[in-house]
Amino acid sequence: MRTRALASEFIGTLLLVFFAVGSAVIGVEFIGTLGIALAFGFTLLALAYALGPISGCHINPAVTLGMLCARRIDVRTAVGYWIAQFVGGIAGAALLFLLAKQVPGFHADGAFGSNGYGARSAVHINTGGAFLAEVVLTFLLVFVVLAVTHRVAVVGFDGLPIGIALAVIHLVGIPLTGTSVNPARSLGPALFAGGSALSQLWLFIVAPLVGGVLAALVHRVTHPAGEDRQIADEVAAAP
Template sequence: MRDGNVRAARTAPANGDAMQKYLAEAVGTFVLVLGGVGAAVLAGGRIGFLGVAFAFGLSLLAMVYTIGPISGCHVNPAVTVGLMMAGKFDKRHLAGYVIAQCVGAIIAAGVVLLIAKGAPGGYSAGAEGLGSNGYGVASPEGYGGGAAFIAEVVLTFLLVLTVLGATDSRAPVGFAGVAIGLVLTLIHLVGIPITNTSVNPARSLGPALFAGGDALRQLWMFIIAPLLGAAFASAVYRLVNRPAVQITAARAEQATDEERRERVAGPREVERPV
């Protein structure tokens, strides 16, 4: 009986920690899709490709420092898979992370659609796409399926490799968010004309469910290509990088132990002269 109580006590905090991570991933993905897709749908005509690229990059940058210490701020099933394959993520949480990311993306896409419908004349997700990804006639510049597939694989490779390197135990502490946010901006600058840039199956799933049509029929590419790119990034990372100590992304995105202790302790009292 006593052993059962001990096991229950150990399991409860572990389950609570897992749920906190899943919730953080859902919130982070929500912010990424709301910021990036929202910028494309609601302000794309004013800010252009450059503005949308920065909207995605800045959204991710903010979330790395907001939820990174909790969950690692993957906010992308491809990143989660890449980290798992590189040995930096516990595979027991794979399903929970991916489900949370997809839920966050779907809710964000729904919120963007609700806001867009309030514009004069309304908004049709099916007709206007809701920032969904596509190739061929669904590509912003008409790029074919082959070019789109290659672009998504290579750009996801770049994203996941950057995440792996920036969260390495030897990387400068506290700067992972800057590198990851900037590389996502760069990726969008290259990829928006080709596919509207996915590199993230959850980001593609959310708008596609509301847009339907080509966005839903072509969704397979924006699931398979990013996962393939993540697998390549993991293989290259393992080949060229052999750290002495392996740490998780969440641990790498935290401040140093000394910095955290100082924050918790608060400002020291200044001795006043008697």
Template sequence: MAETTTRGLGLRSVATPTVVAEFLGTLLLVFFAVGSAVLGAEYVGTVGIALTFGFVLLALAYTFGPVSGCHLNPAVTLGMLLAKRITPRTALEYVVAQLIGAVVGAALLFLLAEQVPGLETTGGFGSNGYGYRSAVGVNIFGAFLAEIVLTFLLVYVYLAVTRDLVVIGLAGLPIGLSLAVVNLVGIPLTGTSVNPARSLAPALFAGADAMAQIWLFLIAPLVGGALAALVYGLTHPAGPLGVTRAATTDVSE
């Protein structure tokens, strides 16, 4: 009877928690991790910001990993799609949820930042950049290359430690550590994107200069994610140990 009811309802009831998890997780990632750069940069410094990104993702991986895989990042979702862990329909739903969650998280952060006397929210606001918007002045080619390589590491780790859609056991630890590492390297260069949703949302509130450069931080992480899936297929030819039904079955069925 339970099986019949599930079939009658379709997989929408199964997919909905995964989409909500991606929305809420990305919201929290942007609010807290980007918030460390917006609200606490002078207190915690580059290392503190990098660790905040890593620790937040680590916590969220254990919270939402068993539900959705805790992608919270279109580049990770693209890598999972190319590795055949999820269907195109599920990938699209994830990306939409991630983008909306990131914007809501950035909006909440902007609202909070506006309550801090003297805090400037125009121009930076945790956005990414190259050239004059880079701490070390990295040029456009250097920024593109850096974002590809940094995203490659993050997505490759996701693919290697999850082995299927969900994050279980100790898999959350290397995922969180990898984000901390890429931020330690990338913050001086570009402010570290490795996540189109994380980049787009703050840029919407940072102003025209941030939006003029946003294209790089949308494209380069996706290229890095795609390369990670390609290389993963070469280094792990046996593929995932198993894939959940929610990941491989289109929710429209």
């Protein structure tokens, strides 16, 4: 496994957490929900172009699991990516925590951009609803990634629909759970938020992984392995 691919996944996840989660931790009063959603989408879009040719720019364990289930990477590569992503997420949260501590009156307890349900949800969604939301939202992200990438890497304009999808996902998901769709993004902030953020963390690890697996299964039906890309109208017109 190439060291630079692992470094790419580590750095990419670190930067996603620092900048995108940072927009929620520090800038929410100034940019609102729309601004946070765009921060996530634009950050992923930029990283897709910067890191896509190196590692595929998964920077998300659910995406990596989807790639594994789609048989585009092997188990050894997936495990290496998962380690790099989780460590990168923790490092990004630590760097963000160090910066946020310089802001007078800042408190990380129970919040710090972490995800939640029940009393920690803006709309007080219950456990089952939060699980379903995270599965469906992650399904969209991973399905788009699998559909627009030919193999593993994000190249050309592949990053554009992925970034747009993540922004839309956050517009829907922020009021529900704060939007995870990425276990590594959830783990880092939860470690610094502590309390109920940690006790609810399991859902934001399990549900996105389930969504990633489902996306890979559906993708096999809509995009059969070995089949050349075809124009949608030609496919629809075929007997």
